[in-house]
Amino acid sequence: MSDLDEFKATYFDECSELLIDLEEQFTAIEEGDKSPERMNAIFRAIHSIKGGAGAFGFEALVDFTHEFETLLDYVRNGQIEFSDDVIKLCIRSNDLVADFVEAARTGEELDADYGAEEKAQFVALCKASSANVNNNKGEEDEEPIDEFDIDFTPVSVDLDKNEEEEAGKENNDSEEEIEGWLVIFKPFRDLYVSANDPLLLLRELSQLGKVEIRAILGEIPTLRDFEPFSVYCTWEIKIKNNSVTKEDILEIFEFVDNDCELKISPLQQEETLANKDNSDVNAQKEAANKSEESEESEESEENIPSLAELAAEIKPKPKVKEKGEEDKNKAPSINKESSTAANPTAKKPSTKPPATSMQSIRVDLEKVDRVVNMVGELVITQSMLTQQMDDYLRHQYQELVRGLEVLATTTRGLQDSVMAIRAQPVKSVFSRMPRLVRELAAKTGKKIKLDMSGENTEIDKTVIEQLSDPLTHMIRNSADHGIEPVEVRIKNGKPETGTIKLSAEQAGGSILIIIEDDGAGINREKVLKLAREKGIVGEDQQLSDDQIDNLIFAPGFSTVEEVSDLSGRGVGMDVVLSNINKIGGSVIVKSSPGKGTRMTLRLPLTLAVLDVMLVRVAGSPYVIPLSSIVETMQCERVDFGQLPTGAKLLQVRGEYVQSIDLASYFGMESDVKESERFVVLCEAEGSNKLALIVDAIIGQQQVVIKSLEENFERIDGIAGGTILGDGSVGLIVDIQGLKNSMSNQRNAAA
């Protein structure tokens, strides 16, 4: 990966974070919180997206965000009222920004006029507002004149442009009142340390208008003293665009604020710094041109103080030339104007990100995983050491015992901390949903409101990544099939607007994510009929209501006759189920006709560590996830019933539970007497119980899940492997898999 690619990856990471933040801000604004902080946060986020996009040359994104930003600036300054219509426009535009970012990331081409409508609306709004301002100009002199901003169109400038050509143009332009700005950018030596690249800054500057960039190389040391990771150059940049404000420039340098000396002065007169090192012939030629020009006006004036300062700073002798009197006289008034124009933003220090935000670092997930893995091994080693302690050792070496106890506490603490690093609030997935619901509402013509709660519930990052698709599908399903059209809702005495509730909460070792709608509920008759037609359910098979509801997860099932754009390709819900199962979770549907549907996702808190019960089957160690164990019993104390086929049923508190002898199921022979064996009563998804018969129960411990597929292949009934305290491999029993295979067998037999 090249450096640029790496920067790009970081940029897109940032973008997705910013977009999440934006979504959050807009949601708050939609709910009526129009505080300036929110506006500023939005403005900053859009600006950061634009900044990066400029640096990487994503023209479409720059273009759009620029107009958006202008609008936001007007709104922020109170020049445009933040009415509901404007809010709607902003929210829609925010979605578009997300699309542009996505297009930039994937390299896809969006239609040339994508977002053009919104852009036109921005411009119209801004125009209207500034026209308003101009009308009042006479009366209110203090009213800032931001007209310059509107005319602004980002111009892409080839940095290698022939400077002579430009010099020619300049002579023609010299009649203009103000030429632009002279920026002296002198990075500190360690600019690169803070991951800044002058090139990107310069490129961004070039977006502001015609630029003339000259490097002052006087400080470059001899090769012997040269440190490759230091910056020795100073840049002198002339921006020849009279509509650029000082703030525009300052914003570009915002991120290097503490890493450089920056001087920005108006370029209303022809200024050039002579350079000693003769590095730039073109620039010299140009300087010569200009001195000819300046000789015509003989009058020599004092240096402008700021320039003198900066010239002293940079050592080379300043050669300041002045233009005719006329220009000079004009200059101050222009200066004033531009400074007033800049004022409204300058007065708000909040344009700079507040330093109060939480400090964080960006770490490669792989590195975290490596730590997680090693901590896992550490836990295992620790438990192995503890197991080695027998009574004799305990008495003999009490210090050792104490040390081991401390080790146990520390490793557990270490493990929790490492897991906390991987944990992330579900917000990162939830925040994509409001947009989805908006789009769905627009497409279906229904009125839908999304209520979210518990966004700050934290789950393992891997789980979160796997959550996005299923959640999207389920919400689509709710909006498409669940919520009724407005007329139907009114007829049924329901509020016009349907509500989808999305919530997350922690319940013991799992996270529950609940998606609830107040729609029509599942049409059981239709579902059953379809399932029969598609052969998912046998003709005379009778199903309970719950079973029918869960048919929507059956592969190849889709109740919408016409394939719609939103959902209903028949690959939706079964994909949901398999995705959720893959990460060790489960889905339960509860529906009440006419009232709504509730889908509950149960997800493991983490994928990395599992609390398990260690058992022995035919001499081999197996582990059963503690989360699925209901209780354990001795075989001799329970009653078994036998079915004609020989299948055993466990009778437990008046309930008959299907039982599996793990040894014989796994094709091995148990060497333990029937009466000395144990029953482990487990619960699979949907409260389906299953009794496992094992030879012995060894104990309880935490294990790190290892994949069997990595070097072998999936085995039915086994969810994976793990390394036990003695270094041997234990196999993780797949409760759901066992349950499924039992019902498959039954179906096959029937």
Added chain:
Amino acid sequence: MEALNVEEGKNSELAATNSLQLIAFSLGEQTYSVEITTVREIRAWNGATPLPNTKEYVRGVINLRGTIVPIFDLRARFGGGKTSPTKTHVVIVMSVGEKWVGILVDAVSDILTIKKDDIHPVPESNSSSDVELLRGIITHNEKMVGLIDLQAVIEGAKLDS
């Protein structure tokens, strides 16, 4: 493990010519070999956790520094019945594609340097498994040495349900 040194001369010769280095191991009276470049580790047999619902020749899985590696009983794979392994039996851990697998053999005997041209095709015999599991035959010290086709050995290890 016994030291398995290769003479310097052979090494340089290897680079120059079109030759192959093999690790030879014994399985009963017979000698087989695998390419040395695929071998990752040779370790003594120290038990394995049996895998359910797999064919007889899958001896189980072992923990190799935190990863789970399946062990194939080569004798059983060749239809010679299950090995009753002792501490002197050897597991050769090899990489096949992306995967790491181990094969259980009686003992590692030698390192052979051969020319690629010295590999003879396996003659059609009455058992198709001979042809399937071997990539070729080499003659070494006037004895026949089979070159194992690892991919074929590890395929189809799961029991059909």
